[in-house]
Structures are given as structure tokens and as C-alpha cells.
Amino acid sequence: MGYDAVIAETIGIQGANGDEIEAYSARPLDGAARGGVVVIHHMPGYDRESKETIRRFAAEGYNAVGPNLYTREAPGAAPDDAAATARANGGVPDDRLVGDVAGAAAWLRRLPNSNGKVGTIGYCSGGRQAFLTALELDIQGAVDCYGAFVTGTPPEGFPLKVGPLGDRVGELRAPVLGMFGNDDKHPSPADVDELEKLLQEAGKEYEFHRYDDTGHSFFSVDRPAYRPTSAVDGWEKILAFFGAKLGGEA
Secondary structure, rough: OOOEEEEEEEEEOOOHHHHEEEEEEEEOOOOEEEEEEEEEOOOOOOOOHHHHHHHHHHHHEEEEEEEEEOOOOOOOOOOHHHHHHHHHOOOOHHHHHHHHHHHHHHHHHHHOOOEEEEEEEEEEHHHHHHHHHHHHOOOOEEEEEEEOOOOOOOOOOOOOOOOOOOOHHHHHHOEEEEEOOOOOOOHHHHHHHHHHHHHHHHOOOOOEEOOOOOOOOOOOOOOOOOHHHHHHHHHHHHHHHHHHHHHOOO
16 A cells, blocks of 8 residues: 655744744655745735645645745734735835745755755746746746736736846746736736747746636636636646656756
8 A cells, every 4th residue: 555645734934034934834754855846825825725735736746835925014814914914015025035935945955855956836926926036046947827027017006016027037047837828917918928038038948838718816726717727737737847847866
């Protein structure tokens, strides 16, 4: 009989500036060497859906962890309240995000069954942040799920104080997988076209998948935006990407 067990738990990790922040981890218990995935939550925050995604990666054979990016603004708050507080403050600063994800990646690499390889994945605002980690950190791959404002400018009154990253594409340190809906407005198909052109011109390794009749948040199973066909295909592409980038020894 094969042994199949996963542990999932709330932990503390060292984030940006040495701060201890909350995180949620899930990992297989069979002891085999494996890669790690840092899951960057969407704008609605560190919620049940984010934790389900972390557990999904563990079930697929990865050590996974998701930092609570709103720990400092609203420690112990419900996800909706924490997200509202973060929005009111303009969102998570880029430098702090990079520090928190770097701490999560370091935590994964210290696990006794780590093979030393780490990837990142983010949804919504986390998609842009995953792309940012591919510019800043020593990772083996990043997945951008409909991250707005990697290219393009936020509209007037947008709650998050973020800027585009297109002028930094030449600094990209890791392959990128992008998952986009053709009915999305942020990022729009034109924004995705612009990013793809920049990646091509810079000679960077990337893979984009675009889905018709699909908008923003199409992986979110509890939202009207959920598109089962697109999401199932998207998961297949994500697992194939991480399988290629995070397998084996570092």
C-alpha cells in the first residue's frame, strides 16, 4: 500500500526587514526530494481559496507555502477586513512583497526534503507580484495568473499604488508562464500583447496561454467568473511548467 499523507498548518516565517509574518504551508510527508511553490494570494487576501490552492500543490507533490501579505496591516483580521485595510493603504509595497516572498522561498529551501528549486505563482494582484519575483529573486519559474499592470497603467482612482514593470523585462531572471482571459480588462488582451512583445524582444523564456469566453479570476471556483474548461486546462499547463522547472536536483 502506498503512503499518501499531507500536512497543512499555519506557521510563522521571516519576511521583509526580518519581520515575523503569518503563512500557511502544506507539504507531502513521504520524504522524497521535491521542489517548492510560493503561492501569492489575490487582492481579496489570505483566504480559504488561497489555502485550498496551497493544499492542491501539496497534493500534486510540491512543498507549498503562502505568506499572509496583510499580516502587518491587520494581524488576526478576517480576510475581507484585512484586504480592505490593505487597499486603504494602497496595497503591499513592491519591496516588502519581494522580501516576504524571499522569506517564504528560504523557508521552503530549508525543508529537509527540498531539492533546492522554488517557483512562484500569483493570482490577480499576485500575478503581477509573481512576475516581480522573477525580476528580483533566485527562483526557477514564475506563473502570472491574470496579473494586471505588469504593462499598462492603473486607471484613475485605482486603490493599489502600483506601477508597470514592462521597462524591466530585460532583467527577468526566471522563465514565466502567463495565464490570461481574452475577456479580461486588467490585463486586457492589448496589455498581454505588449508584454509578449517585450519578452520576445528581450529574448526571455516565456509561455502564454489565452482563453476565449474567459475573464478575470477564472480559476476562482466560488465566483461567477469561474470557467471550468479554462481552469482545468490552466491547471494542466501550470503543473507541466512546474514539473519541468522544479523537478530533479538543483
